[in-house]
Structure formats: C-alpha cells, structure tokens
Amino acid sequence: MKVVVFGATGKTGRTVALNLLAAGHEVTAFARDPAKFSKHTYEGLRILQGDALNPADVASAVAGQDAVVVSLGDSLNPVVLKLGARLGVKRNTPPNICEAGTANILAAMRTASVKRMICVTSYGVGETRDRLSRAFKVWFRVLQLGEQLADKDRQETLVKASDLDWTLVQPVGLTDGAATGRWVESTSGDRRKRTVSRVDLADFIKNVLEDGRYVRETVVLSQLTISERDFATQAA
Template identity: 40%
Template sequence: MKIAVFGATGTVGRLVVEQALEQGHEVTAFTRNAAGIAQRHERLRIVEGDVFDTHAAERAVAGQDAVIVALGDGRKGLVRFAGTKAVVEAMQRTGVKRLICQSSLGVGDSRGNLNFLWKYLLFGMLLRKAYNDHVKQEELVLASDLDWTIVRPSAFTDGPRTGSFRRGFPADAKGLTLKISRADIADFLLEQLTDTTYVHQAPGISH
C-alpha cells in the first residue's frame, strides 16, 4: 500500500515509517527537514515542506492510498490543528480518502478515561494548549468527508512493541495504566490501513 506519513521525524512518526517499510508498504515521509530522516530505502520517498502549506502537502498526498498524521507540537499548540487542516485540504483536492489521525486519550468522549492528574493538572493546566490543539484537530477531522479514524493513545513510553494493549474501550473503562509504548501506537496506526473496524470512530489505546 502507498501511504504518506506526516510527522515522520517525530517520536511516533519515525516508528510508523520504520514499521511500514518492514511491512512492505511504499512510504512517503513528509518533513520540514529532509536531513532529519537518516533512513534510506527503495520504498521510501522523502518530501520536504511546511506542513502548514496545503500545496506542499499535496506533493506528498497525491497518488497515495492512505495518509497517517502523527504530528507533534513544536510551535506552542499550533501544529496539530493547522497541519492537519492543510493535510485534509490536500486530500480533498487529490481525492485521497483514507485518513488515520493520531490524537490523544482524554479528548472528546474519552475524557472520562483520565485520572485526576491528567484531567485537571496536566491537560487542565500544564498541557492545556496541546490539549486544545488536539480538540480542534479532532473537530476538523470529524467535519471532513474523509474515511477517517482518530486514534487516541494514552501517555507515551519507550517500551517495545507488544500488541497486547487495550483498544476501543468505553469512556468509563477501569484499570487503565494510561501509558502505551510509541512502538505499539505506530503498530495500531498501521493496523488501520487494512482494518475497517474503526472507520469513522475514535478508539482509545492504552495498557
């Protein structure tokens, strides 16, 4: 499958690219700085540009079967919404329909999955801008006419890929550690390429 990855140099996006190539996909990695991608592969194409630029995003999106957005936030709560907006517009212009977008557990109806620390101190105060950026990002995706899946991971860890995490749990789910490895997040994002279970849904994932 041909896939474009936005946020390809981030801590999750880097693993998405790596695992996608392992699985035999053709990958277009979009990045502001091509030098940030050290990996070279016959099935890897690197497109350099600003993710806020719809025309730049089009160069990566055109001809793809699916798009994975795993944008981080290096610009104080602006990147995820504005970048995803450019990607969605690029997909609409080029006719690419399948979008898999990484958000965060705690957004929307998954807020009930959070504990006091995450709900009121981290997302409520310290990470409020990042949280609001995810909220706006999700609203944008929900309003689109794309075949979207929004993935809501809990806090990232550097653990190995396990495949044993919980997924698609209800907002009142108990016993969550509120942690998941970046490798497992990348694995689940790629799983959505061929699994239609969560089309037009926003599953949470966590150990």
C-alpha cells in the same frame, strides 16, 4: 499500499513510518527537515521536504497516496516551551500546528480523492475529555499540556466534520518501550494502563490501515495492566 506520514520526524511519526515500511508498504515521510528523520536510506521510503502549514507542499505529498497518517505535534517538552517563551526564545512550531496542518491535509485529500486517514491525537481530548481520572488531570497540569491538548481538540473537530474515512487514535501516555502486542483498543473511551509504547501504537495503526476497521470512529489505545498481562501469559 502507498501511505504518507505527516509529522514523520517526531518519535511517533518516525516509528509509524518505519513500521509501515517494514510491513512492505510504500511510505512517504513528510518532514520540514528531512535530515532529522534518518541518516539511513530504506527501500520503499521517500522522504519529502515540506511544511504542513504550506498547502502546496501538503497537496504534493498527498497526491497519489492510498492513505494518510497524521502525527503532527510539537516534539519539545511543554515545560521547555513555557520557559523558552518567558526568556524570549522563538518557538519553531506554531501552537496550532495540529489544527492548521490538518486543515491543509483534509483539503488536499478531498482534492486528490484520497479517503483514508488515521489521525493520532491524545487520550483526554474530544470524546474522552470527561473521562480523565484525577491522576491524569494532575499529570497533564504538571506537564503543562493544556495548549497542546486544546490544539488536538480542535484538530479532532475538523476531522470529524469531514466526509473522509477517518479514524482518530487516542493513545494514552506514549513511551519508547519495546513492542508487547498486548495493547487494548476501545471505542467506548475505556483505558487500562496510563502508558503504551510507540511501537505498539505503530503496530495498531498498521493493522487498522490493512484491515479497514474503525472507519469514522475514535479509538483509545492503552496497554494491559500487570495483572491482566500475567493472566494472558498463563492462559497462553
């Protein structure tokens, strides 16, 4: 399968791209700064320089693909962004990168007749906005994630309004932990632990692309709690 990954220089996008590559797919990593993706070359990987806010760049990346993975966002810590703004530091990524970039991607997909999209957003937006626990709300407030979540909320609205074969993936807090293979996927908004590793997220996305599940559905991805993992180990 030929897959283009937008946001490939972020931790999540890079993990997804390399996971798909390891599974034997042809991957195009779309990035503003290709040097940030990897210093190594991989067979089957094409690194394409471009800006998600430039419709021509996006159209070039989407043409000829079988599927699109969207992992757009701002890689900088939101607290750093806030402090930088107060100090007059210019930000590199616009606050509406998810909404504006996705609008260009959707238009390019329609033009190129590419139907399949996996879009990574976040738990706590769209269908799960009202399911946030008090702890999650405090966590998001402390991290000052309001601007980013609002952008992802608008992104989800655009995706849902399209006629594409989309899947919205809402992971809980992402970590750099190892693969566990014990994630929990839910279309009803349920979640277990407040964190899940990026490697598990990448494995889940690969599986969904390969088996065609969850078309036009929103999936929450979390991880088994410690007690559930213990039970699963004993049952095995």
